Amino acid sequence: MEYETIEVRPMTRRIGAEIFGVDLTRPLGNQTYAEVREALLRHQVIFFRDQQIDHDAHKAFGAAFGPLAIHSAVKGIDGYPEIVAIHADENSKFVAGEDWHSDLSCNEEPPLGSILYMHTLPSDGGDTLFASMYDAYEALSPAMKAFLDPLTAVHDANPVYKALFPDDPRTYPCNTHPVIRTHPETGRKLLFVNSSYTTKIAELEPGESKAVLEYLFQHVKNPNFQVRFRWQKHSIAFWDNRCTQHFATWDYFPDVRSGYRVTVAGDRPF
Numbered sequence: 001m002e003y004e005t006i007e008v009r010p011m012t013r014r015i016g017a018e019i020f021g022v023d024l025t026r027p028l029g030n031q032t033y034a035e036v037r038e039a040l041l042r043h044q045v046i047f048f049r050d051q052q053i054d055h056d057a058h059k060a061f062g063a064a065f066g067p068l069a070i071h072s073a074v075k076g077i078d079g080y081p082e083i084v085a086i087h088a089d090e091n092s093k094f095v096a097g098e099d100w101h102s103d104l105s106c107n108e109e110p111p112l113g114s115i116l117y118m119h120t121l122p123s124d125g126g127d128t129l130f131a132s133m134y135d136a137y138e139a140l141s142p143a144m145k146a147f148l149d150p151l152t153a154v155h156d157a158n159p160v161y162k163a164l165f166p167d168d169p170r171t172y173p174c175n176t177h178p179v180i181r182t183h184p185e186t187g188r189k190l191l192f193v194n195s196s197y198t199t200k201i202a203e204l205e206p207g208e209s210k211a212v213l214e215y216l217f218q219h220v221k222n223p224n225f226q227v228r229f230r231w232q233k234h235s236i237a238f239w240d241n242r243c244t245q246h247f248a249t250w251d252y253f254p255d256v257r258s259g260y261r262v263t264v265a266g267d268r269p270f
């Protein structure tokens with residue numbers, strides 16, 4: 001696609017692009033919306049600078065791409081159940097996204113994407129890394145692809161959130177999805193297991209499952225599949241959660257890093 005209303009500057013050949021020429025404090029026109037969506041599908045994670053959005057603009061931008069999802073474990077901010085705060089300071093014992101993951105892959109219908117807006121940043125550090133699961137899949141040998149293709153994996157949020165919130169009696173989502181998923185819009189195949197939520201390959205013996213998952217969790221960390229985003233105040237990252245994983249660095253303790261995230265609902269992986 002030739003972009004007419006936005007400028008798209010790829011950050012690597014495989015994943016990530018910065019988008020210029022958009023004002024996210026206002027509704028997107030039809031052409032701009034189509035171009036931003038195309039850029040997201042092509043680059044898998046897109047970044048915007050200098051976008052001082054309020055909660056309503058944040059919601060409106062997300063809702064342009066589909067219904068917003070309510071987080072299955074973390075309560076939204078007052079008056080905005082669809083917006084979760086992403087915050088770390090000198091009292092934090094953990095930060096969101098400290099391990100490679102795709103958001104809420106434990107859900108029956110994992111999110112299409114997430115939109116993270118940052119308003120407060122440490123003087124340095126706090127970058128987020130994103131990895132392409134298309135590339136992780138394509139780098140596997142034909143024999144490994146054929147082995148993984150018919151398998152399914154359990155994605156269980158209980159170990160994650162029960163460790164973080166031991167006093168909360170809730171049960172969190174646990175669902176089984178294909179290990180190799182097909183992106184519903186691009187039709188491309190990708191690797192869909194992550195070290196935060198994926199606990200078992202359903203068809204394998206426990207020892208086999210553990211060994212294969214350990215290999216795959218290591219495989220997705222290959223820097224060749226990645227882009228690293230250095231935040232500035234009022235930057236926004238919008239990732240296609242179906243074909244990427246991300247990792248939030250926490251190298252700035254005890255400083256403050258703070259923002260808000262909305263999540264666009266997705267569909268059942270196939």
Ligand code: SIN
Pocket residue numbers: 086096097098114116127128246247248249261
């Ligand atoms: C997340 O996993 O959504 C948090 C990412 C970040 O804080 O950079």
